[in-house]
Amino acid sequence: MHPWLPFEWIAAIRFLREGRMQSVLIIVGVGVGVSVIVFMSALLSGLQANLLARTLASQAHIVVLPPEDVARPLRAQDDALLGPLVQKQAQRLRSIDQWQRIRTRLAAMPAIAGVSPVASGPAFAVRGDANKSITLIGIEPEHYVRVVDIATRIVGGQLRVNAGEAVIGIELAKDLGAGVGDKLRIGSADGITDTFLITGLFDLGSKSVNARNVYVSLRAAQSLLDLVGGVSSLDLALHDIYAAEILAQRIADDTGLQADSWIRTNAQFFTALSSQSVSSNVIRFFVGLSVAFGIASVLVVSVVQRSREIGILRAMGATRGQMLRTFLLQGGVVGLLGSLLGSALAWLFLSLWQVFARNPDGTPMFEIAVAPGLIAIAAGGATAVGILAALIPARRAAALDPVVAIRG
Amino acid sequence: MRKSYRSDAGVETEVLHGIDLRLARGEFAALIGPSGSGKSTLLNLIGLLDRPSAGSLSIDGQATASLDDDALARLRGQRIGFVFQYHHLIPAFSALENVMMPMLIERGRPDQAMRARAAGLLEQVGLHAQMDNRPGQLSGGQQQRVAIARALAMQPSLVLADEPTGNLDTRTADGVFALLREVNATLATSFLIVTHDPRLAARCDRIVELVDGAIVADAPPV
Numbered sequence: 030m031h032p033w034l035p036f037e038w039i040a041a042i043r044f045l046r047e048g049r050m051q052s053v054l055i056i057v058g059v060g061v062g063v064s065v066i067v068f069m070s071a072l073l074s075g076l077q078a079n080l081l082a083r084t085l086a087s088q089a090h091i092v093v094l095p096p097e098d099v100a101r102p103l104r105a106q107d108d109a110l111l112g113p114l115v116q117k118q119a120q121r122l123r124s125i126d127q128w129q130r131i132r133t134r135l136a137a138m139p140a141i142a143g144v145s146p147v148a149s150g151p152a153f154a155v156r157g158d159a160n161k162s163i164t165l166i167g168i169e170p171e172h173y174v175r176v177v178d179i180a181t182r183i184v185g186g187q188l189r190v191n192a193g194e195a196v197i198g199i200e201l202a203k204d205l206g207a208g209v210g211d212k213l214r215i216g217s218a219d220g221i222t223d224t225f226l227i228t229g230l231f232d233l234g235s236k237s238v239n240a241r242n243v244y245v246s247l248r249a250a251q252s253l254l255d256l257v258g259g260v261s262s263l264d265l266a267l268h269d270i271y272a273a274e275i276l277a278q279r280i281a282d283d284t285g286l287q288a289d290s291w292i293r294t295n296a297q298f299f300t301a302l303s304s305q306s307v308s309s310n311v312i313r314f315f316v317g318l319s320v321a322f323g324i325a326s327v328l329v330v331s332v333v334q335r336s337r338e339i340g341i342l343r344a345m346g347a348t349r350g351q352m353l354r355t356f357l358l359q360g361g362v363v364g365l366l367g368s369l370l371g372s373a374l375a376w377l378f379l380s381l382w383q384v385f386a387r388n389p390d391g392t393p394m395f396e397i398a399v400a401p402g403l404i405a406i407a408a409g410g411a412t413a414v415g416i417l418a419a420l421i422p423a424r425r426a427a428a429l430d431p432v433v434a435i436r437g
Numbered sequence: 438m439r440k441s442y443r444s445d446a447g448v449e450t451e452v453l454h455g456i457d458l459r460l461a462r463g464e465f466a467a468l469i470g471p472s473g474s475g476k477s478t479l480l481n482l483i484g485l486l487d488r489p490s491a492g493s494l495s496i497d498g499q500a501t502a503s504l505d506d507d508a509l510a511r512l513r514g515q516r517i518g519f520v521f522q523y524h525h526l527i528p529a530f531s532a533l534e535n536v537m538m539p540m541l542i543e544r545g546r547p548d549q550a551m552r553a554r555a556a557g558l559l560e561q562v563g564l565h566a567q568m569d570n571r572p573g574q575l576s577g578g579q580q581q582r583v584a585i586a587r588a589l590a591m592q593p594s595l596v597l598a599d600e601p602t603g604n605l606d607t608r609t610a611d612g613v614f615a616l617l618r619e620v621n622a623t624l625a626t627s628f629l630i631v632t633h634d635p636r637l638a639a640r641c642d643r644i645v646e647l648v649d650g651a652i653v654a655d656a657p658p659v
Binding site: 043346 | 486506511513538545546
């Protein structure tokens with residue numbers, strides 16, 4: 030008996046220790062449940078973070094574009110329709126009106142981590158007989174790296190786009206048979222052409238991006254795309270990527286421009302991501318529920334087994350409240366010990382997973398970290414579930430009539 | 438006091454009809470009577486484990502009718518000690534811890550004074566050497582001595598003993614009974630002992646006889 034422990038704790042711990050086999054079995058049961066939850070959560074958050082990183086590697090969180098040209102029906106002065114048939118208008122490449130002012134305003138918003146002006150449009154890359162259709166992207170590298178982390182994705186040369194220099198993807202380099210130091214001719218659809226020196230090769234993790242994107246300086250792209258002084262979009266990076274859709278709508282309302290969030294652009298991917306989260310929450314809920322039923326059923330049996338002891342304790346002056354707390358504590362202790370065991374098991378599973386789940390080149394398939402926060406949540410959650418599960422048996426213990434309990 | 442029970446069918450049966458009993462401080466009384474006469478029911482009422490259907494009960498001059506369950510539990514812990522026929526020690530705790538239990542329940546946390554008092558009581562009942570044994574490691578007589586030590590832990594005014602020697606052989610029973618008398622003599626604790634054994638009843642100072650829920654005799658042994 031430790032001198033600092035109150036009666037309820039002493040009784041709860043002794044009862045659990047005395048019911049050795051029962052206690053061990055239920056703690057292992059809780060542990061298995063908790064390990065499934067922790068393992069699944071860590072695996073899933075690792076997987077989602079990985080997928081998200083891949084998806085967002087070559088995309089801005091929000092792209093602000095000029096509003097689309099809309100054709101309106103022609104009306105006479107008395108409001109009579111003159112030309113009732115309206116044909117959808119072809120969209121030409123246009124600049125954002127007064128983009129410097131808008132850029133300053135967006136950069137001042139606390140939710141936005143970076144703003145990068147971009148002039149991009151379709152073009153051809155020509156080298157010898159090879160002729161490839163590309164997306165020409167004019168950037169200011171010092172700003173663009175905050176939106177798309179291209180600097181760390183350079184696999185050859187460097188990220189340098191001074192006048193007459195271009196950075197291309199590894200796929201395009203292969204198609205054209207070009208490398209760092211080679212020359213490349215780029216022509217726009219309007220027939221303007223220029224020659225660039227390849228200074229760097231990037232790998233953004235997507236074959237189509239690696240085959241299409243060509244980065245040049247903002248100024249070079251402006252003159253090739255006939256957008257002198259203008260930009261075709263402002264690319265934004267956010268602090269909280271999940272706020273993208275709400276923020277995009279606010280920006281659209283605010284500026285009258287079109288703002289596309291990555292959530293809208295990748296709607297299917299985002300839906301897959303959130304339905305994955307929902308289904309994992311459902312699994313977590315039911316595992317938690319079965320853990321709770323397990324604890325409750327063991328404690329119900331324990332109350333029946335110990336009803337005479339409960340009666341004796343009551344005869345010795347124990348109140349209903351003391352008996353209630355004694356059994357609630359047993360539920361909490363089982364939950365806590367089970368969660369610690371479960372976290373250890375989950376850690377073991379994850380270590381094994383990282384040993385066996387590897388890419389062909391031996392690198393881990395994706396990073397999984399068991400966050401200390403996750404273990405703390407699991408421990409707190411399992412303790413709370415244990416106490417809740419103990420509610421019914423504990424109330425039965427408290428309600429026992431000592432006369433009946435002692436005689437029984 | 439009266440006590441009646443309502444059966445599941447709704448029929449009311451009175452098991453104690455107008456009991457009027459007064460136990461003086463330091464009295465050593467036996468409660469006898471055939472099975473089903475209401476002895477256990479009366480003991481439960483006096484022990485504050487149950488409430489009378491009619492009438493009142495006072496302990497040390499304190500009326501109990503208006504007390505709620507928790508207050509009743511506390512009063513029970515402080516003033517009344519129980520010794521049951523089947524010892525009823527708690528197997529998860531050692532002999533010493535069992536004796537400490539009423540004090541622990543009352544005060545919330547264990548302390549040195551509690552431990553010392555429990556050890557002293559075990560010495561008094563001759564079990565100092567077995568103090569760290571679990572109940573399962575003690576003989577029947579030893580368990581009952583621990584139960585007596587436990588009943589005395591809170592220095593109660595009254596000890597209620599339900600067949601305290603009913604489960605023991607004659608020699609052990611004599612030893613346990615002698616211990617009860619010794620406590621009665623040295624601490625002036627009142628005792629009410631339910632027994633079937635006329636030999637035991639004859640060694641008490643007063644014999645209360647209960648038949649069919651009523652007291653039919655109340656006198657010193659002849």
